[in-house]
């Protein structure tokens with residue numbers, strides 16, 4: 001069942017230097033309980049996509065157009081109050097830097113309790129017990145003692161667990177996880193990914209997992225969308241994407257990472273750098289870095305074509 | 319010391335005193351680096367991996383004498399650099415360069431790129447006038463920066479290009495060893511691979527030796543000849559790269575490797591998920607420092623610290639399980 005449907009979403013920032021088309025006409029949907037991976041390099045618009053759906057883009061400078069249908073609600077037409085309720089109850093988000101999302105002057109017990117009071121219909125005397133349950137659920141040892149700790153007392157991995165506990169306190173149907181493990185060490189990352197897997201099985205939460213780490217995406221996602229300069233360039237099931245990439249950018253990303261499972265002598269980098277949103281190339285935004293670029297790629301922007309079986313690609317070669 | 323050895327580190331320690339109440343009688347220390355020893359051979363890339371806070375960067379800064387080591391010796395190209403005075407150290411530093419993770423904070427924002435690269439040449443009176451200009455232009459070319467970049471300032475460049483500027487500057491005095499501390503960690507994957515390839519090319523061209531410090535095991539595996547794994551101020555294991563990644567012996571190395579998500583959805587692996595966090599270096603666990611998280615903990619592990627044993631084939635392991643036994 002489709003939980004979220006996004007149509008021709010555009011999020012443009014009107015800045016002093018010009019218009020930044022951070023998200024420029026993307027269509028996609030998320031089904032109940034699935035994990036959708038969103039990959040792409042820094043600045044390509046991954047976070048802005050998620051923040052737009054969550055109603056967290058400041059306006060001005062942001063201007064959002066298109067359609068967002070969540071659980072049959074037209075999100076862009078909701079009042080700020082309705083939006084806040086939706087954000088607390090149905091969708092939630094966790095971020096890369098857990099510390100910046102936590103309030104440094106409140107204990108973690110206070111912060112989780114606050115989230116529970118807001119989102120659950122529960123008697124005040126039961127709040128503490130539920131708070132402890134949530135901490136237990138996300139694998140924080142000795143939760144009774146941790147309640148009175150301040151965020152800075154906790155390690156990065158523990159802070160991220162607290163944020164996950166807060167995000168889950170409303171049992172959301174959709175969780176945006178924006179680089180949830182990027183700032184963490186690999187052994188701690190493994191713990192957090194394991195926790196997310198357990199939670200999606202137990203609560204059937206759909207996850208939009210944003211990451212630039214192809215390993216994390218391969219391990220967690222069912223379906224993947226690759227983003228470049230504000231647009232989607234490829235969408236595929238996780239197996240198709242990794243074993244048979246169709247867009248040259250996807251192929252380039254896969255060839256440029258060193259890998260433990262298949263060591264190679266020499267990496268094959270994608271040449272050049274990511275374009276500036278204020279000075280995008282003509283035609284396909286990827287053409288200056290594309291080894292296969294044709295004349296048409298320099299002139300006309302390709303559309304995201306559907307190839308059947310959930311596969312879409314935007315490339316003149318396909 | 320063997321002529322093939324460029325850098326010899328022996329029992330290096332760096333303790334930081336911890337602020338305490340003025341009434342407390344004993345001093346306590348954070349033992350950031352607690353006795354590490356290794357050799358780096360001429361022309362090789364020696365990788366040092368470990369999680370944040372394990373002491374990798376502190377070890378690098380102590381070797382460079384950017385910090386005063388608490389104990390130990392560092393012999394660089396036959397010279398015991400811990401014993402040098404400031405002026406002598408300045409001479410050695412020409413041959414011992416460093417490039418950090420965030421090139422932005424290590425490049426002077428008010429200097430044009432050409433002046434940043436020229437500075438070491440001027441300070442060491444290597445060149446002036448036309449000759450200096452020529453050298454700078456050559457260095458920029460070597461790291462893949464266009465001539466037009468020389469008049470621009472660091473903030474006008476992307477992270478990858480700033481890393482190229484840092485490399486051009488490090489190369490100016492024809493160093494023998496470059497310490498690279500997380501040189502590609504802040505970069506996007508496509509740019510990261512460009513810089514890794516550049517590092518490999520420069521090593522060939524100028525016969526450089528690298529100490530490559532990083533937390534990303536895939537990157538370290540790719541670029542290094544030999545690798546040491548650090549945990550809480552000590553070396554847990556050290557071996558030739560291929561061997562270490564194919565046949566890790568220390569339970570920590572095994573867990574670390576199994577935790578790396580592979581970019582292959584068909585990969586079937588059993589992950590060793592470590593419980594808990596890295597303990598504090600202020601009061602590291604007794605015995606083996608890893609015992610609080612080790613899935614194979616034995617009684618001896620809580621009592622006796624395992625030495626870094628030679629198990630043959632240039633493979634060293636600090637673990638009671640492999641204690642001194644040569645591998646079959």
Ligand SMILES: Nc1ncnc2c1ncn2[C@@H]1O[C@H](COP(=O)(O)OP(=O)(O)OP(=O)(O)O)[C@@H](O)[C@H]1O
Nearest residue numbers: 013020022041042043044045046047048049061277
């Ligand atoms: N408030 C804003 N005003 C102007 N531009 C903005 C604003 N917020 C984001 N942008 C721009 O939108 C673009 C996309 O940013 P976004 O944060 O979505 O990238 P990302 O893919 O999440 O990158 P990363 O991997 O670094 O997190 C960037 O160029 C960014 O500078």
Ligand SMILES: [Mg+2]
Nearest residue numbers: 046047048178
């Ligand atoms: Mg982002």
